[in-house]
Amino acid sequence: MLQNKSFVKRTRGGKITKVVREHYLRHDIYCGAPICKVCDTSQARLSPTPSTILIFDTNVVLNQIDLLENPAIDDVVVLSIVLEEVKNRNLSVYNRVRALCSNSLRKFFVFSNEHHKDTYVTEMSGESKNDRNDRAIRVAAQWYQSHLAGSARILLITNDKENKRKAIEEGISAETVESYVRSLSRPDLLDLLVQPASEDVNMEEVEDLRPSKRKIIYTEHKPMSEITSGLHRGIYHQGKLRVNRYNPFEAYVGSESIGDEIIIYGRTNMNRAFDGDIVAVELLPQDQWHEEKSLALADEEDEEEDVHLVPGSADDAPWTTAQPPGSAGVTESISSRPSGRVVGIIKRNWHSYCGSLEPMAMPAGSGGVAHALFASKDRRIPKIRIHTRQLENLLDKRIVVAVDSWDRLSRYPSGHYVRTIGQIGDRDTETEVVLIENDINTRPFSSQVLACLPPLPWSVSSEDLANSIRQDLRQLRVFSVDPPGCKDIDDALQCTSLPNGNYEVGVHIADVTNFVHSDTPLDDEASQRGTSVYLVERRIDMLPKPLTEDVCSLRADVERLAFSVIWEMTPEAEIISTRYTKSVIKSCAALSYIEAQARMDDSRLMDPLTTDLRNMNALAKIMRERRIQRGALTLASAEVKFQIDTETHDPLDIGMYQIREANQMVEEFMLAANVSVAEKILKHFPLCSLLRRHPTPTREMLEPLLRTAAAVGLNLDVSSSKALADSLDSAVADDPYFNKLIRILATRCMTQAVYFSSGDLSPPEYLHYGLAAPLYTHFTSPIRRYADVIVHRLLAASLGIQKLPAIFQDGTRLTSIADNLNYRHRNAQMASRASVELHTLIFFRKRPTDTEARIVRIRSNGFFVFVPKYGIEGPVYLTPRGDKEGGEWFVDEQQQKIRKMDGSMSYSVLQTVFIHLEIVEPQPNRPKLQLTLV
Amino acid sequence: MEYVSPEGLRLDGRRPMEMRQIRAEIGVVAKAAGSALFEMGNTKVIAAVYGPREVQNRSQQLNDSALVRCEYTMANFSTGDRMRKPKGDRRSTEISLVIRQTMEACIMTHLMPRSQIDIFVQVLQADGGTRSACINAASLALADAGIPMRDLVTSCSAGYLNSTPLLDLNYIEDSAGGADVTLGILPKLDKVTLLQMDAKLSVETFENVMQLAIEGCKAVATYIREVLLENTKQLEYRRGI
Amino acid sequence: MQCHHRHQHSLLSFIRPLSASSLLEMVGLSIGEKHFIQGGIAQDLRSDGRKRLTIRPIYVETGVISQANGSARVRMGATDVIACVKAELGRPNALQPDKGKVVVNVDCSPTAAPMFEGRGGEELSAELSVALQRCLLGGKSGSGAGIDLSSLVVVEGKICWDLYIDGLVVSSDGNLLDALGAAIKAALSNTGIPKVNVAAGASGDEQPEVDVSDEEFLQFDTSRVPVIVTLTKVGRHYIVDATSEEESQMCLAVSISINRQGHICGLTKRGGAGLDPSIILDMISVAKTVSEQLINTLDSHIAAAEAGEEES
Structure with missing residues (x-):
């Protein structure tokens, strides 16, 4: 254990301090090769008979990480100096390298050369830090060479000419990445190579030759020192860039130095920044501040408008160009918001994107390498230029591409191909794309997670019954009502008549926390996933199947085993008392909604189960009425349901989801249970309860609704949720769909409900606007939502059954858990919708249809329609695309009409029109659903 | 931040159970009754003992035992940022008190009534573990002064970062926000005289960390004993025995 | 405290006398011992065998405090002092925008003597600090300083280096001023100031951005840094490099700071007794001779120490 002292000087916040650290050199660092006779080989990771051992230098690791992850690259020694440099430059690449090193299947060994007594190098005077590190790499390579004495070839891979030259001089074999990959004779690997930036300069060949395109040259990014001083002085502002999903040329930077958000408009002003980057923004002079363009859409490139599902809330809404969550919404009038432009990128947020190659009229390129433009599915990402040798192969495939650089002279960023997902249009490929885009983990559960499951087959044991905390309720008549074919049943109901005329109503929820304990791999995995994701043809579970479909269900x-909330209620649905307990139940029937409804409707049936159902239903109706009185909103979301062919899994029929009384009954009791539990946990844990809130929509958010309503002569009172609910109820016309349409429009203006920790906000902010409840949480679906698992733990702790896990004491961790749950929830919703849209596309592929539709929004060149039968909405163009001016049509804002210039025809909002639905392919491999007027 | 790499090495290259290099020198201040210079890694501390001598302040005189006084000072230049007020700030007062109580426990004060023993500790360079270095230096200085003691007091610090117990934290690891346990023991008697901890630890982890600190203290004790033995040999040699 | 006059080439000086009583408390001597010391000095034979003008062997170690920009430890007999140089960036004085700043501060550690504990050593520390500051830094206008202050400036009027020179008395056996002077000289020659690159484009009166590089640094030119020689008068003779016992017997002491060129950079007289002006001139010439010897010894020791350090 020798030691040595090394000196490091650093500046810190303006003051200069000299920092001195000790640096111990060791005898006991081993080389990691099993063939070595000298070293202790217990930790050896390289293969027993390696032909070549590779050592990479830092720049190669940073730039070619995708190549390294390919299994063809093996037997690599990663030096600790390289790891440190990578960590300082790019944390995500560092994490990936670490993952490679800890992966037992790959032969990557980390050699701590900085602490090995033979391979440590001191800085020579006049040597820069980089030179010193390069020398350390060479010394380590040389040490390996002499240490393994010919039993394996050591190869240093570096693209730096100086380093390579010196290495060869010192007797180490060195090659560039390209020559090494070529020597492996694996052409597919060559595609993964990233070309160094200098070779990208001659890109004129690939420029779009359309005359309307000008060459865009971007301004230089300012150097970091200028940015920091600018931030200090307040001329620059820092914030995260958020690109508008529906108009990628518009972006917002939320800045704390200005109270408002700064709009960045136009590709030049965005100056090569990506969505999610942390950027430094300079405000433009006030006279250039951008005014809202409410009607026209993006005009720089013809962005395509797709048919999509009706949005469920304002967060999804595609209409208005400015709907970033949390900010004030759009106003039609000229209220300019601060505009700016990006002057520098503080932190890049580049990762891999999936999408496909743009069909190109003539692929440019030379010698087998073709350049192509990659368009990501996520519209916020600009097109990426890649080159590949397999152009024909890839044109019809969905691929994953990673971004490397964006030179200021280049219109598009440069990237490289990572891997192929599958054929475009193929249902599985597209589904995988949806999952990747929404960051949904579909990997099978690891063995450590599965090890946490109880031994199967599982059944309630005598210990469970003997446990005093658990009440034995097996004798109660408990039943469940769920969608048909549902296997993961997480709730069961009970309605027992009491001798005093009241009812004992119980909601029994699957006791998931009995099997999922905190700080286990199973819990960590579930916490990461956050929620189960429901795609059209499959479900991606948060918990392993044995739990979801058998043990907990x-x-x-x-x-x-269950966790029960039991009320004593009067026949008028007044709650006399509530109690909570863990229990053992035995469900006597698992009904579907249709079955339950049929039983209730069939007056001949008088059996106890049906009586219970009817009693519950009566109670539920009273509770619902009370809720509506208080101001709960019933919004219509156009949920679309598919009938799937069991063999091909293709959609057979598509229709709107039917809500029956039985659905509403179950919903009502679930809501009541959630509210009761929320009250209980908040009482015991006012600072660390996980609740759910729905922020009240602001006046600006409700503008579009009010405008449309006014256009049809409807006066909506939006002063409170009750007022709105009443207005919606009274919005009736002859048209049966009218009310539904208005409700759909209202739904779009709503914000999303979110989870939060009670310690982060004040009690008035706990309000759930849509349910008109002062408190709300999620308790009733622990099998498919992690938030419910957390609430179960809180409830158990408040009853004194279990100790509250330590994580609840950490406020910041709780907040980040809530944020993760919101993120996962949103992603799951978007994935579901994307899956439905995908299946819609597949459904209409061979079935052009004519059907009725209602106009919901007027645009300058046409209007948006909603098709009630299928629950989809999309654009109908009156003037041909590309014709930006209205042409012969002009818009009457006041009356929300679009009129022909000569006055012969007009269309107004909420009017019925007939349209034709068809799948067309304007570009090869790009099927679209098109709506045209009949 | 990674304080222990997956390869099992800390920021300075030690393994979690290893202490920094220790060095000790006796007799650096010729005028004092006993003095010692103690280094733990980059932390350098000088301790000087004056006494037993007449009590300066009559009112404080104890009739049946010696009065032990201690002062801890840090040099202006001892920390990275230059300190403005090296004496009299709260931390120095607290550490002076701690050292005094620890040494008082081991000095056989009843053998020297109505006298005063002054222990002065001066920190030349601070890099984590100053408290421990001061106590070790003071032990050595007392031994050099020939003051009768029950046993040496040795001290070492240990902490818990990245779910690993670490021995002998340096300044960076100390400021990482994990727990920091300073322990002082009488090695032969196997008794704990000083125990301080900040931050929080679960009880099981604390046991492990404390055990580790005890091992560290024992290692320091072995080293101190060697140094004292060597020093005595030198003295004998110079005396011509 | 600011009643001191700056001395460059003047002879008589007028300082508040050092309270000899505080020194006396440190050392208790019997009458016999006092006679012995005085008699010995009269016969040019001091208690430790030295002649009157012989200095004790000096041991110099540089780079003892690795966290500082420069440091040195000097031992003269039982006197042990450490000097340490730290450099920080700051604003220059408005009156002297082209010069950096140097602050000398001495601290007496209680390890040196029990009376230094708490605030006991403050008087002595203050006196030593001021004396050293005067010797090294010259007059109010900054002229004639031992250290070239204009080499410390980075951006004129805005950024300059502030040097904080800290001395610590670890063990005291007389002649503190000489030892501290030597230690400071050694520390300065060990000091490396990092090179600063000024970011271009700063305007007006804003603070420009500076980038401090890890590697390159300026070494100090210490050829003009003076050493201090203290002549202590005991009885009718004066001695150089007095131990604390001898100092307790002194009637007065004159400390002269001389640089390599033989120029006098500062003068301090302590003690209550009066002095014949002609004797002062005599003392100065003696000091000059001694100082040459001292500077040579010191320089060779410093060079050896630096070389030794670079090897290790």
Whole structure:
């Protein structure tokens, strides 16, 4: 254990301090090769008979990480100096390298050359830090060479000419990445190579030759020192760039130094920044501040408008160009918001994107290498230029591409191909794209996670029954009502008549926390996933299947563990008392909504189960009425349901989801249970409860609704949720769809409900606007939502059954958990919708249809329609695309009409029109659903 | 931040159970009754003992035991940023008190009534673990002064970062926000005289960390004993025995 | 405290006398011992065998405090002092925009003597600090300083280096001023100031951005830094490099700071007794001789120490 002292000087916040650290050199660092006779080989990772051992230098690791992750590259020694440099430059690449090193299948060994007594180098005077590090790499390579004495070839891979030359002089074999990959004779690997930036300069060949395109040259990014001084002085502002999903040429930077958000408009002003980057922004002079362009859409490139599902809330809304969550919404009038331009990127947020190559009229390129433009599915990402040798192969495939650089002379960023997902249009490929885009983990559960499951087959044991905290409720008549074919049953109901005329109503929820304990791999995995994702043809579970479908699921005729909320209620649905307990139940029937409804409707049936159902239904109706009185909103979301062919999994029919009384009954009791539990946990844990809130929509958010309503002569009172609910109820016309349409329009203006930790906000902010409840949480679906698992733990702690896990004491961790849950929830929703849209596309592929539609929004060149039968909406163009001016049509804002110049025809909002639905392919491999007027 | 790399090396190259290099020198201040210079890694501390001598302040005189006084000072230049007020600030007062109580426990004060023993500790360079270095230096200085003691007091610090117990934290690891346990023991008697901790630890982890600190203290004790033995040999040699 | 006059080439000086009583408390001597010391000095034979003008062997170690920009430890007999140089960026004085700033501060550690504990050593520390500051830094206008202050400036009027020179008395056996002077000289020659690159484009009166590089640095030119020689008068003779016992017997002491060129950079007289002006001139010439010897010894020791350090 020798030691040596090394000196490091650093500046810190304006003051100069000399920092001195000790640096111990060791004898006991081993080389990691199993063939070595000298070293202890217990930790050896390289293969027993390596032909070549590779050592990479820092720049190669940073730039070619995709190549390194390919299994063809093996037997690599990663030096600790390289790891440190990579960590300082790019944390995500560092994490990937670490993952490679800890992966037992790959032969990557980390050699701590900085602490090995033979390979440590001191800085020579006049040597820069980089030179010193390069020398350390060479010394380590040389040490390996002499240490392994010919039993394996050591190869240093570096693209730096100086380094390579010196290495060869010192007797180490060195090659560039390209020559090494070529020597492996694997042409597919060559595609993964990233070309150094200098070779990208001659890109004129690939420029779009359309005459309307000018060459865009971007301004230089300012150097970091200028940016920091500018931030200090307040001329620059820092914030995260958020690109408008529906108009990629518009972006927002939320800045704390200005109270408002800064708009960045136009590609030049965005200056090569990506969505999610942390950027430094300079405000433009006030006279250039951008005014809202409410009607026209993006005009720099013809952005395509797709048919999509009706949005469920303002967060999804595609209409207005400015809907970033949390900010004031759009106003039609000229209220200019601060505009600016990006002057520098503080932190890049580049990762891999999936999409496909743009079909090119003539692929440019030379010698087998073709340049192509990659368009990501996520519209916020600009097109990326890649080159590939497999152009024909890839044109019809969905691929994953990573971004490397964006030179200021280049219109597009440069990237490289990572991997192929599959054929475009193929359902599985597209589904995988949806999952990748929404960051959904579909990997099978690891063995450590599965090890946390109880031994199967599982059944309620005598210990469970003997446990005093658990009440034995097996004798109660408990039943469940769920969608048909549902296997993960997480709730069961009970309605027992009491001798005093009241009812004992119980909601029994699957006791998931009995099996999922905190700080286990199973819990960590579930916490990461956050929620189960429901795609059209499959479900991606948060918990392993044995738990979701068997052990936790409250199936009929088996004993199961549950967490129960039991009320004593009067026949007028007044709650006399509430109690909470863990229990053992035995469900007597697992009904579907249709079955339950049929039973209730069939007056001949008088059996106890049906009586219970009817009693519950009556109670539920009273509770619902009370809720509506208080101001709960019933919004219509156009949920679309597919009938899937069991064999091909293709959609057979598509229709709107039917809501029956049975649905509403179950919903009502679930809401009541959630509210009761929220009250209980908040009482015990006012600072660390996980609740759910729905922020009240602001007046600006409701503008579009009010405008449309006014155009049809409807006066909506939006002063409170109750007022709005009443207005919506009274919005009736002859048209049966009218009310539904208005409700759909209202839904779009709503904000999303979010999870939060009670310690982060004040009690008035806990309000759930849509349910008109002062407090709300999620308790009733722990099998498919992690938030409910957390609430179960809180409830158990408040009852004194279990200790609250330590994580609840850490406020920041709780907030980040809530944020993760919101993120996952949103992604799951978007994935579901994308899956539905995908299946819609597949459904209409061979079925051009004519059907009725209603106009919901007027635009300068046409209007948006909503098709009630299928629950989709999309654009109908009156003037041909590309014709930016209205042409012969002009818009009457006041009346929300679009009129022909000569006055012969007009269309107004909410009017019925007939349209033709068809799949067309304007570009090869790019099917679109098109709506045209009949 | 990674304080222990996956390869098992800390920021300065030690393994979690290893202490920094220790060095000790006796007799640096010729005028004092006993003095010692103690280095733990980059932390350098000088301790000087004056006494037993007449009590300066009559009112404080104890009739049946010696009065032990201690002062801890840090040099202006000892920390990275230059300190403005080296004496009299709260931390120095607290550490002076701690050292005094620790040494008082081991000095056989009843053998020297109505006298005063002054222990002065001066920190030349601080790099984490100053408290421990001061106590070790003071032990050595007392031994050099020939003051009768029950046992040496040795001290070492240990902490818990990245879910690993670490021995002998340096300044960076100390400021990382993990727990920091300073322990002082009488090695032969196997008794703990000083125990301080900040931040929080679960009880099981604390046991491990404390055990590790005890091992560290024992290692320091072995080294101190060697140094004292060597020093005595030198003295004998110079005396011509 | 600011009643001191700056001395460049003047002879008589007028300083508040050092309270000899505080020194006396440190050392208790019997009458016999006092006679012995005085008699010995009269016969040019001091208690430790030295002649009157012989200095004790000096040991110099540089780079003892690795966290500082420069440091040195000097031992003269039992006197042990450490000097340490730290450099920080700051604003120059408005009156002297082209010069950096140097601050000398001495601290007496209680390890040196029990009376230094708490605030006991403050008087002595203050006196030593001021004396050293005067010797090294010259007059109010900054002229004639031992250290070239204009080499410390980075951006005129805005950024300059502030040097903080800290001395610490670890063990005291007399002649503190000489030892501290030597230590400071050694520390300065060990000092490396990092090179600063000024970011271009700063305007007006804003603070320009500076980038401090890790590697390059300026070494100090210490050829003009003076050393201090203290002549202590005991009885009718004066001695150089007095131990604390001898100092307790002194009637007065004159400390002269001389640089390599033989120029006098500062003068301090301590003690209550009066002095014949002609004797002062005599003392100065003696000091000059001694100082040459001292500077040579010191320089060779410093060079050896630096070389030794670079090897290790």
